[in-house]
Amino acid sequence: MVVDSALNQLNIYKKGKVRDVYDLGDNLLIVATDRISCFDYILPTPIPEKGKILTRISLFWFDLLKGVTENHFISADLDRLPAVLQNPQDKDILKDRFMITKKCKVVPFECVVRGYISGSGWKEYKNNRKVCGIDLPADLKESDKLAEPIFTPATKAETGHDENVSFEYMKQSIGEELSNQLRDVSIAIYKKADQYADEKGVIIADTKFEFGILDNKIVLIDEVLTPDSSRFWPKNSYKRGKPQSSFDKQFVRDYLELSGWDKNSAAPILPQDIVLKTQDKYRQVYKQITGIDF
Ligand SMILES: Nc1ncnc2c1ncn2[C@@H]1O[C@H](COP(=O)(O)OP(=O)(O)OP(=O)(O)O)[C@@H](O)[C@H]1O
Numbered sequence: 001m002v003v004d005s006a007l008n009q010l011n012i013y014k015k016g017k018v019r020d021v022y023d024l025g026d027n028l029l030i031v032a033t034d035r036i037s038c039f040d041y042i043l044p045t046p047i048p049e050k051g052k053i054l055t056r057i058s059l060f061w062f063d064l065l066k067g068v069t070e071n072h073f074i075s076a077d078l079d080r081l082p083a084v085l086q087n088p089q090d091k092d093i094l095k096d097r098f099m100i101t102k103k104c105k106v107v108p109f110e111c112v113v114r115g116y117i118s119g120s121g122w123k124e125y126k127n128n129r130k131v132c133g134i135d136l137p138a139d140l141k142e143s144d145k146l147a148e149p150i151f152t153p154a155t156k157a158e159t160g161h162d163e164n165v166s167f168e169y170m171k172q173s174i175g176e177e178l179s180n181q182l183r184d185v186s187i188a189i190y191k192k193a194d195q196y197a198d199e200k201g202v203i204i205a206d207t208k209f210e211f212g213i214l215d216n217k218i219v220l221i222d223e224v225l226t227p228d229s230s231r232f233w234p235k236n237s238y239k240r241g242k243p244q245s246s247f248d249k250q251f252v253r254d255y256l257e258l259s260g261w262d263k264n265s266a267a268p269i270l271p272q273d274i275v276l277k278t279q280d281k282y283r284q285v286y287k288q289i290t291g292i293d294f
């Protein structure tokens with residue numbers, strides 16, 4: 001289990017909620033830890049192996065999506081690690097949970113695609129029949145499939161919650177041409193992945209991509225189509241008109257909701273059975289998507 005990778009030989013580039021990112025000059029070393037975040041808080045209890053599962057899922061999709069988008073991935077080979085990490089202790093920490101990637105200038109928007117209406121999209125729709133400024137039909141029920149997937153960007157807030165914004169806002173902030181390109185590639189990725197997942201019995205209700213710019217080109221970065229960045233629903237239990245049980249953090253969310261935690265202070269410790277059930281969910285989704293036992 002890795003909660004904090006603490007590779008003191010390297011300079012830290014960024015510490016995210018889940019990933020420790022180290023600076024390798026032109027490249028980055030991204031380490032997916034076993035930290036879990038919920039309601040934007042890092043929980044005090046990690047989920048063993050989670051970082052490895054997320055890394056494998058992202059690698060799977062990067063490869064499948066090669067024809068649709070460039071991505072930041074360079075290598076996940078232990079032998080390609082810098083010399084200062086070529087020792088058994090560091091290799092043991094990093095095995096199966098790291099990627100060496102291109103270092104990109106991060107686009108300051110989360111590129112969200114929704115194929116179904118759920119979560120914050122459903123909340124907004126109930127208020128004004130719109131999501132991020134997009135008009136939707138009047139008769140939608142919760143969890144309904146949309147006629148076409150929609151692009152609903154959000155700001156990448158440094159602190160606190162990401163905020164849904166209109167496409168107009170995004171265009172004014174980073175320019176029309178780049179915004180159009182990001183929308184088009186996000187929808188194309190979603191469609192390709194959704195078609196694949198559908199054959200495996202998984203619905204991708206919505207998902208969030210991050211992009212960077214390198215040499216004036218758009219590059220898919222961070223993680224892709226993992227249970228942390230997506231709402232996956234098992235196809236065989238899907239029913240419109242209500243919230244769906246999802247593959248991933250549902251046990252954790254439910255536990256936290258019932259725990260009396262105010263979501264405004266340090267999060268409570270998770271009981272062992274919630275940890276194990278959650279770990280099992282991450283394993284299941286990996287198996288269902290890739291066909292391989294974790
Ligand atoms: N190729 C890349 N170039 C530059 N920055 C990157 C690249 N890939 C990922 N990042 C950044 O590294 C960080 C990874 O951290 P992590 O995934 O834990 O996310 P976070 O910032 O806490 O937010 P979230 O949970 O919303 O993903 C993110 O800030 C991400 O934007």
Ligand SMILES: [Mg+2]
Pocket residue numbers: 016222223
């Ligand atoms: Mg991230």
